[in-house]
């Protein structure tokens with residue numbers, strides 16, 4: 001089944017079956033599995049000091065994790081806390097403000113915040129006054145932009161948002177939103193415990209437009225219980241009518257041993273692998289037909305969206321929030337389980353509220369683990385990033401940047417890529433590796449070839465697949 005598609009993407013079911021290995025999504029390299037407890041707050045502080053000392057101050061990207069949700073969606077794999085008790089947010093925010101103050105003291109105040117993101121859980125679990133206070137605390141401790149030129153985004157649950165709060169969010173400086181939708185079909189919604197009408201979603205979409213948000217993204221999931229080609233096609237048609245600038249269409253990986261709430265999902269109601277593959281194919285066809293560009297790794301955008309423009313200009317970047325147009329920021333992430341990336345290190349905060357409160361009350365940074373990148377990590381990080389963002393790798397640039405001979409350093413990897421080359425997924429030339437239309441959907445399997453830690457990861461069964 002070889003279906004030619006527009007925009008340099010070809011869906012080849014045989015290739016997907018053959019190469020769709022379980023693997024990381026490469027929001028970082030090395031991935032979080034490699035973080036260890038030998039890296040903590042002292043090492044993090046040292047990296048902040050080094051980056052502050054750079055001659056050209058690097059801008060910052062701030063992430064805030066708001067873990068609360070008032071109801072549970074059974075499929076969910078995010079780090080969240082389900083509660084209807086709004087007072088839980090009060091003590092969380094008090095501790096978060098202390099972390100913001102502690103982090104703010106570390107960074108040179110000349111470093112502007114080019115990117116800011118509230119994720120979760122559900123950031124719109126917070127009341128309007130709490131949102132105002134969180135942004136005000138941030139502004140007191142970091143240099144926020146006031147020209148609306150930053151990428152300031154928030155994840156929104158339309159069931160937890162009113163058109164009025166959209167106006168508040170815009171006034172606070174947000175200019176992009178992503179909305180959780182997943183599927184409009186009532187049967188699917190019931191099976192995953194997420195009842196959300198099209199009307200409430202569209203009310204937020206319209207409020208976002210009225211308030212001048214620059215980019216609106218919608219999250220969908222394929223592979224949920226009761227989904228069929230027909231049902232998902234209906235959802236896609238209605239979503240496309242709403243005209244979002246971007247779409248994320250995530251694969252549902254059923255891992256009930258790892259995510260307890262997924263045990264509420266009846267595995268027999270999940271679409272069979274062949275049907276799931278067909279749903280993916282149909283999704284790609286519909287979205288490309290509707291004029292969206294495939295950015296890569298679950299993401300689609302309109303050709304005039306900044307993400308698509310950045311990809312054309314080779315200025316796309318990837319971090320823990322997915323694709324981004326800001327490539328030179330240090331990422332400072334706050335709240336439980338948040339992952340920072342400063343200089344050549346990654347670090348992660350503690351996972352539970354108890355540990356978080358305890359560390360903050362002791363006036364410590366709540367970092368639990370992390371990793372410092374060695375030279376080989378940095379080299380592979382750049383290769384994986386280039387491939388994921390631009391579907392091509394200028395090997396001669398890598399040779400210049402890292403002072404290596406690419407073909408001898410990566411002799412084993414090139415050998416492994418040869419079978420993918422003969423299957424038409426990519427083309428290797430003297431100074432370039434080009435991902436061909438058939439290989440684009442399988443980019444993470446291609447990146448895994450360059451992942452030094454991949455064998456250990458693959459056997460650990462920690463990662464999901466496309467299908």
Ligand SMILES: C[S@@+](CC[C@H](N)C(=O)[O-])C[C@H]1O[C@@H](n2cnc3c(N)ncnc32)[C@H](O)[C@@H]1O
Pocket residue numbers: 069075076077078119120121122123155156157158179180181182219220221250251252253
């Ligand atoms: C933090 S939620 C978005 C904000 C808000 N909590 C909501 O659900 O509307 C992030 C997104 O992750 C995706 N997601 C969560 N669990 C998933 C899973 N098991 N498989 C695939 N995608 C998942 C959903 O598309 C969800 O919208």
Ligand code: SF4
Pocket residue numbers: 068069071072073076077078080120121122157180
């Ligand atoms: S999908 Fe969103 S609202 Fe649902 S449980 Fe996960 S984080 Fe909460």
